[in-house]
Amino acid sequence: MWDLLLAPFMIRAVIAAAVTGLAAPGIGTYLVQRRLSLLGDGIGHITVTGVALGLLTGTSPTYTAVVVAVLGALAIELIRTSGKATGDLALALLFYGGIAGGLVLVQLAGNGAFALQAYLFGSITTISADDVVVSLVLAGIVIVAGLALMPQLFAVSHDEDFARASGVPVWFYNTLVSVLAAVTVSVAMRTVGLLLVSALMIIPVATSQQFSRSFRSTMLFAMVGGLLASLGGVVISAFLNLPPGATIVLVSLAGFVATSPVGMLLHRRRRAQVPYDADALPLHEAAGERHRHEHGPGCGHLAVEHGDHVDYVHDGHRHAVHVTGEGQHYDEH
Amino acid sequence: MNQAPPLALADVGVVLDGRPIVRDVTFDVQPGQVVAILGANGSGKSTLLKALVGLNPISHGSVLLFGTPQPRFRDWARVGYVPQRSNLGTGVPATVREVVASGRIARRRPFVPMSRHEHDLVDHAVDLVGLAGRATHPVSTLSGGQQQRVLVARTLAGEPDLLLLDEPNAGVDHASQLAIAETLGGRADAGASIVVVLHELGPFAPLIDRVVALREGRITYDGPPDQLAEGAAHAHHHHDDDDHGPLPPMQAPLEGGR
Numbered sequence: 070m071w072d073l074l075l076a077p078f079m080i081r082a083v084i085a086a087a088v089t090g091l092a093a094p095g096i097g098t099y100l101v102q103r104r105l106s107l108l109g110d111g112i113g114h115i116t117v118t119g120v121a122l123g124l125l126t127g128t129s130p131t132y133t134a135v136v137v138a139v140l141g142a143l144a145i146e147l148i149r150t151s152g153k154a155t156g157d158l159a160l161a162l163l164f165y166g167g168i169a170g171g172l173v174l175v176q177l178a179g180n181g182a183f184a185l186q187a188y189l190f191g192s193i194t195t196i197s198a199d200d201v202v203v204s205l206v207l208a209g210i211v212i213v214a215g216l217a218l219m220p221q222l223f224a225v226s227h228d229e230d231f232a233r234a235s236g237v238p239v240w241f242y243n244t245l246v247s248v249l250a251a252v253t254v255s256v257a258m259r260t261v262g263l264l265l266v267s268a269l270m271i272i273p274v275a276t277s278q279q280f281s282r283s284f285r286s287t288m289l290f291a292m293v294g295g296l297l298a299s300l301g302g303v304v305i306s307a308f309l310n311l312p313p314g315a316t317i318v319l320v321s322l323a324g325f326v327a328t329s330p331v332g333m334l335l336h337r338r339r340r341a342q343v344p345y346d347a348d349a350l351p352l353h354e355a356a357g358e359r360h361r362h363e364h365g366p367g368c369g370h371l372a373v374e375h376g377d378h379v380d381y382v383h384d385g386h387r388h389a390v391h392v393t394g395e396g397q398h399y400d401e402h
Numbered sequence: 403m404n405q406a407p408p409l410a411l412a413d414v415g416v417v418l419d420g421r422p423i424v425r426d427v428t429f430d431v432q433p434g435q436v437v438a439i440l441g442a443n444g445s446g447k448s449t450l451l452k453a454l455v456g457l458n459p460i461s462h463g464s465v466l467l468f469g470t471p472q473p474r475f476r477d478w479a480r481v482g483y484v485p486q487r488s489n490l491g492t493g494v495p496a497t498v499r500e501v502v503a504s505g506r507i508a509r510r511r512p513f514v515p516m517s518r519h520e521h522d523l524v525d526h527a528v529d530l531v532g533l534a535g536r537a538t539h540p541v542s543t544l545s546g547g548q549q550q551r552v553l554v555a556r557t558l559a560g561e562p563d564l565l566l567l568d569e570p571n572a573g574v575d576h577a578s579q580l581a582i583a584e585t586l587g588g589r590a591d592a593g594a595s596i597v598v599v600l601h602e603l604g605p606f607a608p609l610i611d612r613v614v615a616l617r618e619g620r621i622t623y624d625g626p627p628d629q630l631a632e633g634a635a636h637a638h639h640h641h642d643d644d645d646h647g648p649l650p651p652m653q654a655p656l657e658g659g660r
Contacts, residue, residue: 104493218512220506220516223496224504227496227501228504231483231504232507233457234457234485235478236476236479236508237507278494282495282538282539283496283500283538283540284495284500285500287495339543340543343545344544344548346547346574374545376575
């Protein structure tokens with residue numbers, strides 16, 4: 070069975086899957102932060118026309134896909150920043166125009182829609198050595214830019230107004246993120262296919278952000294998760310004779326589903342511990358409940374900061390220690 | 403050396419969607435001065451502040467930043483903007499320290515990591531607003547007041563000479579208001595100029611050298627805070643430049659692009 074894993078086509082597939090799995094969630098983290106989770110999907114739709122142009126003209130669809138994807142990303146960015154109320158609609162027109170135009174062009178090329186299938190759903194096991202090299206270079210650019218420009222891209226994605234007021238060329242970095250997303254789509258096209266590209270950009274980020282505290286760790290864990298899902302998906306699909314692209318996405322989804330109960334618990338716990346803001350004057354109303362124990366670390370009641378002291382959540386009430394000359398009791402806060 | 407004032411406005415007007423929001427605003431801010439822009443909701447005070455940093459268009463008049471007309475101004479690292487608290491906690495998680503470090507962005511060059519000194523500046527800014535113990539916590543786990551303090555720290559980390567704050571008291575608990583006021587007082591003592599948009603002076607009162615009161619986009623009072631109550635009540639008597647008297651509010655939008 071190890072013969073299969075060491076076959077040249079399998080080695081090429083594993084390399085292509087690995088770089089896609091790293092690059093897609095890397096750029097996907099910025100898309101999620103900018104609330105553009107579906108941007109990859111939109112670029113994917115437009116890229117169908119790029120692939121068809123390649124088939125029609127006899128050039129490698131990988132190259133035409135990159136060019137059309139980048140042009141599409143620039144168009145989306147232009148529509149988005151023009152700030153028209155119809156921007157949302159314009160994007161939809163662009164997406165469906167892209168997919169319909171691609172289908173018509175492919176028919177003109179005499180290939181029929183069948184030729185598109187390898188690009189719509191991925192065909193990682195038929196990837197050529199040249200395509201592997203192109204994927205390595207393009208994914209490398211995306212990963213390096215995504216990591217090395219993190220301060221700039223984070224500032225722009227996190228608070229665009231603040232970045233603009235700081236004199237940062239916001240349009241440049243926004244466009245850069247879109248272009249990097251377009252390049253990622255072109256790379257991932259051969260691995261997971263244009264229709265599932267967005268999944269690999271977003272799902273690992275959704276999984277990772279359940280646990281991480283920082284932006285940086287969200288991104289790094291998402292990249293590791295994307296890498297594991299891609300490698301796992303390729304190997305599983307090879308042994309079980311499943312479509313690789315879809316298997317990669319399902320493995321990635323399985324990772325999210327398996328971790329989400331823990332993620333939800335963690336989220337609820339964090340929400341519950343958000344400190345209460347304190348008013349100038351604390352309340353002095355003694356708590357009605359009888360206390361058989363003293364509230365403190367490890368007493369089992371949730372401790373939440375309230376201004377300069379700690380409240381304990383006790384049967385839906387917030388109790389704060391109040392020490393007087395006659396001893397201590399609990400105030401309702 | 404003849405030093406230009408950090409901020410000088412002359413006849414500034416802001417028109418949004420064809421509606422004049424700010425009109426004929428003229429004042430300047432000297433080094434080390436703390437100026438409060440006071441006004442009710444809809445008085446144009448936040449609109450004006452955003453126009454100063456380029457987030458709203460300046461439709462009329464001129465704004466000079468450190469002597470340079472705002473459209474040609476490039477030294478944005480000297481200007482620190484603190485926006486009104488927004489949804490800091492949504493989207494991808496980010497720690498307090500990450501958000502505060504992004505305040506250095508105006509002074510950073512691409513591909514160059516932060517120096518030891520810059521890391522210290524970020525830590526110091528987090529410490530100044532009293533959040534040192536929470537530097538590695540996600541901002542989403544902070545209370546509203548603490549999140550506003552993060553925004554102040556983010557701007558301080560950029561070491562600006564002119565601070566522009568948009569309602570740092572809105573929805574902020576008393577303890578955080580005091581913490582922010584104290585931090586700003588320290589910056590003013592160190593020579594920074596501060597313009598702060600406020601609904602009411604509150605804990606900022608001891609800091610304020612001068613109040614500019616806005617009403618429906620026009621200045622109704624400009625002077626020391628202690629004469630404000632009297633000045634605001636009889637705005638037109640105290641406003642020298644007011645050659646046509648205050649217009650009834652209903653006619654204001656019909657004035658055109660002024």
